[in-house]
Amino acid sequence: MTHNIAILGASGYTGAELVRLIAGHSSMKITALGANSKAGQTMAEVFPHLRHLDLPALVTIDEIDFSGIDLCFCALPHKTSQEVIAALPPDLKVVDLSADFRLRDPAAYKKWYGNDHAALAQQEEAVYGLTEFYREEIASARLVAGTGCNAATGQFALRPLIAAGVIDLDEIIMDLKCAVSGAGRSLKENLLHAELSEGYHAYSVGGTHRHLGEFDQEFSKVAGRPVQVQFTPHLVPANRGILATCYVKGDAQAILDTLEKAYEAEPFIKVLPLGEAPSTRHIRGSNFCHIGVVRDRIEGRALVIAALDNLTKGSSGQALQNANLMLDIEETEGLMMAPLFP
Template identity: 50%
Template sequence: MQWFVFKTTPKVGRPSLRVRAPVASSPQKQYSSKTAEIKSGEELHIAVLGASGYTGAEIVRLLANHPQFHIKVMTADRKPGEQFGSVFPYLITQDLPNLGAIKDADFSNVDAVFCCLPHGTTQEIIEGLPKQLKIVDLSADFRLSDTNEYAEWYGHSHRAPELQQEAVYGLTEVLQDEIRNARLVANPGCYPTSIQLPLVPLIKAKLIKLSNIIVDAKSGVSGAGRGAKEANLYTEIAEGIHAYGTKGHRHVPEIEQGLSEAAESKVTISFTPNLICMKRGMQSTMFVEMAPGVTVSDLYQHLKSTYEGEEFVKLLHGISVPHTRHVVGSNYCFMNV
């Protein structure tokens, strides 16, 4: 669940596309009527695995406010028996079950599972869940369709290759029909979402060249997770910005996978992520070369027509510049060219 923004620059030849993505739901409108496939009044019972991390908390916030989702099971192996409001006090008013261990979870009255566990731990757990459950996995464990590529980037072999064949990549604005019919959905990463939403439509329409795509992306600290890490201490990150993963970030194969599928040929990018001293939010700036005869206006108009019916992706007007503060805590992606 990440959303973005674009900004237009008056340069000719290599426009920059700026995108930003927070991870939350819109304060004005949390849910799109377009996406509701549930019959009116029907209630879905939900389990959230790994609810005590930042991803789990955000999923709980979204689901707790949904008119037809009811959370029945919540797990956090390091906090069994605790009330969720004691872990995240801002959700203390929600009617939620206590946290428990995954091994003790009862899925007999559950329709769907949101898995918010760390990378590398999800594959075997999902493989052991009842087969009738719908599953959304928010780790990286099912995002890469090539299990050999997964092993190369994540340092261990894929532990559920047969499930990988079933998994559908969950970029909702691009793969709606596939997601609607899937049992297992791999939720996209933050950087990949912010980059693919603008670039996939432009690549499919052959409006930009496939070479020399440069991405400069910036993220808040919560993207690194809730675990204690020395590099993420306040004194280590305050009053500064720094690049990381410069020799190869794990999101690169996921980004290139999506762009290559759109192009129907291999696409490689130059990608530099940067850590910024803020809690949450994301901005990605893409520099591209336009195809012969294509103008900046062509890029803008194509993105406008692509996303005009989407609730949560908004193309800004004129030279309006997107700001993370305009979308943080919301489900929106703002863009401009």
């Protein structure tokens, strides 16, 4: 059986990544590609690396007939996404990759994103899309909210530890290094090759990055009480990858045991042997997440380091994994490709 798929926002990086992944999927067929700003162009013109595929031309979202669509990926900017999704057929299965439906509390949404939410009914029904922790809800959901890519990385490292109470909840520091494709195809001076390629820096410093809204929501939910982490992202000169270095207080062996148990049946999460640190180069282009645990020389302290590809496991791969669940397809279908190295 073939499922008909629409992708809205096909001219961005997460849209292109969805096309790349679905091209290798045995039972999905892309039947509509929406991209208002590039409507009328072919995908080969917008993304020449997809030239070999037989794809529908880009159209405006208004032009799409959703009647035969089984599932729609929405890879639009936040704020636009909520408006578009509110106007879609109410029974259409949707996986949203924007930030619009991640936060359960409209006040939290407004705090982090600045505007009132314009699709509260959809926000109400949306399921948080961190597959490994919301599998059942996702399988029966109509609307799934893909997580932030940084938020996914940090949660893979810490969520089981917070749930198990093996680390000090008030002393969590997450130093995150992310690659540039996470910023999308937007024209900003600091994303130019000449600006970015030979340096690196912290940004959204001091606890101002929006993905903190997700950390606060999810970690507090898991802990059963408010949890706030200290979180500093850095931009490094590479295209794909997130590395979250988490400084925690707890016993390294207990931490490792907890993670191994939490992920033992997971196809995409790989916990490394004690003392081994993961690298973004080893998950590049794949849906895998590598997690390492290290005991520090200072008694009672440990590192938990997680690495994943922001465009795949952090975004479009996660979205496809969720779509598989929603369409009752094998969860790993189309997602088992090996990383690209070198």
